[in-house]
Amino acid sequence: MSSLPINYKLTAFKTIVWKEVRRFLRIWVQTLVPPVITISLYFVIFGNLIGRRIGEMGGYTYMEFIVPGLIMMAVINNSYANVVSSFFSQKYQRSIEELLVSPVPNYVILSGFVLGGVARGLAIGVIATIISLFFSGLHMHNLLITLLVVLMSSIVFSLGGFINAIFANKFDDITIIPTFVLTPLIYLGGVFYSIELLPEFWRLVSQLNPIFYMVNAFRFGILGVSDVNVVFAFAMLVLFTVVLFVFSLFLLHRGKGLRH
């Protein structure tokens, strides 16, 4: 079995990533502006107006408590949305064939799309952090943990978006999962509350939600408080990354929905 020289692969990888970045910058009104407005509203309504009546949570003001969760929510949503919409629209327009007829290996294609999703997720994460500074001071308990968690969460949800796009046959299919699966998991993943507030049964149910671990590990990195063990949360993130990457690669090799 032959293999391409490494410099070919690197060039192809950079080309895919730059194309993805160019895409979300070109349609910035659709990709960058809406999250800014949504996050600002969350900060104003939940953090400022309602939060003042809630008082402290986990030893911090309610505004300080929800900032990490809201940043993570923005990162997750945008990483997922970037890959699912970009890959599906390329599949729909058949412009993905440009890549499929080329010698670019499947793992380079997948990595390129994932890094494109991570780029948008992190860009929105930075914007959300800047907005949060207008409402709350910036805490940083552990920078390394914060960056690792946000990066790995972004990778996991970029892979999720990729798998959604592979299985999608029509535009409805790329909105069903975000609406009926992703959004409930985010809202029930401890963005707005500590699971200490929940009854025992719902506390156990929450622990089945992968986003719960990401939000809490990220909150630990920023505030130093978490409902879960951070090492366990990292282990979950690594597991999700590996499983989803291998499954995505398997789907690409099978040519599911791409080759006849």
Place this chain on the structure above:
Amino acid sequence: MTSAISITDLFKTYDNGFQALKGISLEVAEGDFFALLGANGAGKSTTIGVLSTLVRKTSGSVQVFGKNVDTNSYETKLELGVVPQEVNFNHFEKVFDIVVTQGGYYGLPVKLAKERAEKYLKQLGLWDKQNQQARNLSGGMKRRLLIARALVHEPRLLLLDEPTAGVDIELRRSTWEFLQEINRSGTTIILTTHYLEEAETLCRNIAMIDEGEIVVNTNMKDLLKTLHQERFVLDIRSELSSAPDLNGFDCQLVDPAMLEVTLDSDQDLNDVFAELQSLGIQVKSMRNKSNRLEQLFVSLLQKPEQKHEQNPVQKQEQLT
């Protein structure tokens, strides 16, 4: 001479059970300009699809420049440029970016990809559109953009799946000239087309495919020699009420000032004029009734039962 393409016993059955290819074997020499003709659904695009890896073969062997596409997929893909039947670029990307990006997929450094993009966009008359979104191009320009994109990595083999479909005659002819130039510079070209004039003008060798099987695979000149009859339309200066009796020739009156004469391959057009002159009929102008390859195409791909049902003229009208 090395084979650019060597296909052996290629079968393809789609998931819905449709058998698109039934064991075709095909050799295309390096440097050739090769036509693959067939009716809709005959298997042309499936063959192109297997070569470009967008279609997975059921069985058989495919080699590109002597390398098996299954075991040397990266090397064989580097040799291929593909112009698909359907426009398949991102319509919101700029023309220049589409070509440069494709170069990146083939490992070209950005500087080289930009130089190549400029070169081919200029050659194909698209340079002044470089900063426009692809959706703003006309149909003909979109098809030429597909060609520029396929050439950016300068492949040794170019696969063209109906490259001039829907393109006006002027643009089509300039595209033909460009493709002939590319072929002269050493690029092997395999072309599928519905315009049989295109295949006759451009290609040196030809295969005809029907219901997943190769029915003809030969040299274009040899194929055209097998045409037994040729039909001419003559515009005459006087008006006639019935077809003149031209000794030994099949002559029909189409309208009072137009005759249609059929010549067998052993008959001479001079004799037709001599007969007409002897009857005092002067010819104003003359043209072929149809493209010669078109006549062959119809006769070769016609089913036995259809041969009894329809005359060749009816068939030609259906084809066009």
